[in-house]
Amino acid sequence: ETGVTQTPRHLVMGMTNKKSLKCEQHLGHNAMYWYKQSAKKPLELMFVYSLEERVENNSVPSRFSPECPNSSHLFLHLHTLQPEDSALYLCASSQQSWGNQPQHFGDGTRLSIL
């Protein structure tokens, strides 16, 4: 139990669907992150939020839309995805963005695009 919970654990969707991934952290952290992990590739940073403000967008296509309503919750809204977007999407949190304290990860949402 890492203190970071992601739902759903698995998601299958068509290219025209709209869905959302949810992340919740119970660690009292101020920063939250979205990462993408494709098969046999390293993790890729997507977005960084600090105190509910987006502080980094790593050239992510607009079909991925993050939302951070408060410091404990982070969403990733998905629409019109492509087959190459199939991957493991990981959420992490840390005490502050890009500080020296480590990030703690959830177990991810395994996304498959049909």
Added chain:
Amino acid sequence: DAKTTQPTSMDCAEGRAANLPCNHSTISGNEYVYWYRQIHSQGPQYIIHGLKNNETNEMASLIITEDRKSSTLILPHATLRDTAVYYCIVGYKLSFGAGTTVTVRA
């Protein structure tokens, strides 16, 4: 952030210590060394981190050389559940490379 070099894979025997090396010769003075591991189909798990002093917690020990150009993660008594990919990362922007695939054998 500094780059790291790790062996691609290593085997170790259950119950024995596992010593995982990492080279980070371009590390700068204020960059921490972090270790994470990822068990298949799970998210990365934080293990330990340090700046210059050796560190120990309930999972592992981290030994950093005096010049800080390399470090070793020590799992004191490896179990089958320690089989995972281990990542050594330097700097606060976590840049995960390929890591070391560690297989613990009975």
